[in-house]
Amino acid sequence: MAPDRGKTPRRAEDDLLDWFTVSYKTLYLTAAVVVGGAVAGGYYYLSGDSDPAVVAEPAAPQPATARFTSMQGTVKVKPVGTFEWVNADAATLLRRSDLVRTGSGATADITFFDNTVVHVRPDSVISIEETSEDPSTKRRRVAWHISSGEIDFQTVRKNVPGSATEVSTPTVKGTVGELSEGNMRVAEAGDSDIRFFKGKGRIQSVKSGASVELAAGEAVSVDSRGNTGPKVALPGVPSILAPPHQAEIAYPDPARATTLLAWRPVPGAASYHLLLDYTVHFNQPLLDRRNVKDSSQELRGLDVGRYFWKVAAVDKEGVEGPPSDVARFAVIPPTSGTGAEPPPLTLDVVDVRTNILQVKGRTEPGGRVTVNEQRVDVQTDGSFNEFITLEKPGRQTVVIRATGINGGVAEQRRPVVVGY
Numbered sequence: 116m117a118p119d120r121g122k123t124p125r126r127a128e129d130d131l132l133d134w135f136t137v138s139y140k141t142l143y144l145t146a147a148v149v150v151g152g153a154v155a156g157g158y159y160y161l162s163g164d165s166d167p168a169v170v171a172e173p174a175a176p177q178p179a180t181a182r183f184t185s186m187q188g189t190v191k192v193k194p195v196g197t198f199e200w201v202n203a204d205a206a207t208l209l210r211r212s213d214l215v216r217t218g219s220g221a222t223a224d225i226t227f228f229d230n231t232v233v234h235v236r237p238d239s240v241i242s243i244e245e246t247s248e249d250p251s252t253k254r255r256r257v258a259w260h261i262s263s264g265e266i267d268f269q270t271v272r273k274n275v276p277g278s279a280t281e282v283s284t285p286t287v288k289g290t291v292g293e294l295s296e297g298n299m300r301v302a303e304a305g306d307s308d309i310r311f312f313k314g315k316g317r318i319q320s321v322k323s324g325a326s327v328e329l330a331a332g333e334a335v336s337v338d339s340r341g342n343t344g345p346k347v348a349l350p351g352v353p354s355i356l357a358p359p360h361q362a363e364i365a366y367p368d369p370a371r372a373t374t375l376l377a378w379r380p381v382p383g384a385a386s387y388h389l390l391l392d393y394t395v396h397f398n399q400p401l402l403d404r405r406n407v408k409d410s411s412q413e414l415r416g417l418d419v420g421r422y423f424w425k426v427a428a429v430d431k432e433g434v435e436g437p438p439s440d441v442a443r444f445a446v447i448p449p450t451s452g453t454g455a456e457p458p459p460l461t462l463d464v465v466d467v468r469t470n471i472l473q474v475k476g477r478t479e480p481g482g483r484v485t486v487n488e489q490r491v492d493v494q495t496d497g498s499f500n501e502f503i504t505l506e507k508p509g510r511q512t513v514v515i516r517a518t519g520i521n522g523g524v525a526e527q528r529r530p531v532v533v534g535y
Contacts, residue, residue, distance in 0.1 A: 179248045179255070181209040181227040187398045188221025188237070213243045217264070222398040227257045231280060232269045237398055239264020245281065254278050261307075265300040270314065282309075282316075286337045289318040289326075305339030310349060312437040334434060350428035350436035353387065353410070354379040356495050357481025358444040358520050365522030367449050370416050374446070375481050376424060377411040377495035378439065384428035388435055391424045395441055405429075411495045421445045449522070458482045458519030459497075465513065465529045467505070472531065475500040478517040485516050505533045 183190070183203055191200040195212035209215065209225065215235060217223055223235045227246055235241060245258035255274060258281035259266075270280050273293045280291040282299060284307040291297070295314025301307050309318050311329045319326040322341025329335060329346065336344040357377040358364060366372035376389065389412055391402035401422075404412065406429075422445070427438040464475035474486050480497040483490065491501035505511070510532050517525045 179228045179246050181225050181243055181246050183207055183209075183223055184226045184232070185224035185396070186222070187394065187396045189218035190221055190223045190235075191216045191218070209243045209246070211243055211245055211247070214240065215242070216240045220399040222396045225259075229255050229257055229274065229278075230271045231257050233259055234267040234269075236265040236267070239266065241266060244283065252277065256281070258282065260284065261299055261301050263301050263303075265298065267298050268296065270295045283321075284337075286321050286339060286341050287318055288321055289316055291316040307337045308334065309336075310334040310435075310437075312349075332437075347432070347434055349434060350384050350430045351381040352437045353381050353384075353426050353428055353439045355424075355426070355439050355442045357479070357497075358442070359480070360440075360442040360444075362444040362481075362520050363447050364444060364520045365447050365449055365455060367522075369419055369446055369449070372416070372446075373483075374414045374417050374444075375411055375483075375493075375495075376414065376426075377480055378426050379495070380410040381428035381436070383430060384436075385431040386429045388427045388429055388438075389424070390426070390438075391422055393420065393422065395423050395443075397423070397425070417446050419446050419448055444520075455519070455521050455523035457523040457525035458517050458521075460484075460515070460517040460525040460527060462515060462527060462529070464500075465515070465531070467531045467533055470505050470508070470533050472503045472505050472513065472533075473501070474503065474513075474515060476515075478525070479519055481520045483518045485514075485518075487514055488516075505531075508533050 183205055186203065190203040192203045192207055192209070193200050193214040195210065200216065215223065215225065217235050217237055217239050220237050222237060225233045225235065240262040242260045242262065244260050245256045248255045253275045255278040260283045262285065268291065270291055270293055282289050282291055284299065284301050285305060287307045287309065292315045295311060295316060297309065297311040299307070299309050309329065311331055311333055313331050315328070315330045317326060317328050318335055320337050320341045320343045323343065325343045327335045327343060327346050332349045333346055334349055335346050355378050357375055364374065386405070387407040387410065389402065389404045389407050390397050390400050392400045402414070421443065423441055423443050425438045425441045428436045458479040460476065460478050462474065462476040464473055466473045474491065477498045478484055478493065480495060482493060482497060484493050484499050485491065486501065486503055489503060491499050493499045510530065513529050513531050515527045515529070
């Protein structure tokens with residue numbers, strides 16, 4: 116191709132000059148921008164009148180977890196994604212799909228982030244199925260699954276509508292309402308028992324799909340094949356009479372003394388389940404007595420120390436109701452008897468017919484009464500009505516003595532005439 120006419124050919128020196136011209140311009144412009152930015156930044160920094168607002172990064176939301184708030188005995192955890200059981204401690208956090216196992220005589224209280232509490236009884240295995248909060252709606256979900264064993268639960272008020280507490284066993288799934296308390300048990304045969312003491316919930320068989328609405332004082336059982344039994348009413352709650360809560364009992368000889376545990380009878384109860392332990396957890400009960408027919412039990416030879424006890428009514432079908440409040444009492448070393456407050460002792464009848472003496476009255480629940488050193492039966496409410504044969508004829512004095520649970524003594528003397 117022929118070269119353009121009328122144009123001066125470019126030389127290599129011209130290209131080199133253009134390159135230096137463009138490069139120096141670029142460098143000067145870049146330097147000016149950098150210097151200008153530095154000056155402006157220094158001005159704002161030194162002036163202090165125009166500090167730019169600092170926008171903090173939003174804090175990362177805290178994970179919704181569960182934690183142990185109480186443990187007794189050996190409690191182990193298998194974190195999700197691992198294959199080994201490790202010992203749990205107070206610092207252990209529980210997340211979705213973690214497994215918890217309690218050993219023989221061990222218990223654990225698990226508190227979820229929304230303050231729902233699950234009390235895991237001995238020889239139980241449960242898993243954390245859900246513990247989450249939706250960032251946009253604030254709806255919370257808490258769920259657990261019982262593979263075997265027994266738990267007690269206590270839910271709290273929902274923070275927003277739509278929050279849910281869900282429960283399940285191998286044969287049952289369901290929801291628990293707010294402010295509810297109850298018990299769930301998976302027997303060795305695979306049957307699931309659910310009892311509601313407070314609040315309400317809905318239980319559904321996993322296999323049959325049959326569902327049951329439960330309210331306070333109601334229970335239902337689902338067998339291992341998924342068959343749902345009838346909804347039943349739970350027996351009432353016994354009221355503890357003696358020893359009253361926080362009582363201190365002093366005996367001259369504790370090894371030979373008898374302590375009366377008494378409670379108010381529950382209508383319709385066929386028997387009672389009585390528990391006594393050194394701790395409030397009842398994980399290794401000193402006394403676990405079922406099929407108690409009376410509303411009282413005598414315990415002989417309790418050592419000096421502190422005791423906790425509770426009792427539940429059982430109906431004729433074997434359904435156990437809610438337990439009573441836990442009461443504590445202490446057997447304390449014997450005292451001289453000078454500082455103990457005497458119990459009440461009211462005598463309504465002291466009457467002799469020929470040689471038969473009737474003594475009727477009342478003392479404190481759990482107290483002991485003797486007439487002429489002969490012990491009489493005292494009912495759970497402290498009342499007594501006894502008939503005693505007096506061997507010696509003629510005028511004489513009858514001594515009625517009541518000994519309170521704190522070791523105090525009240526005594527009354529009544530003159531009587533015995534004839535044959």
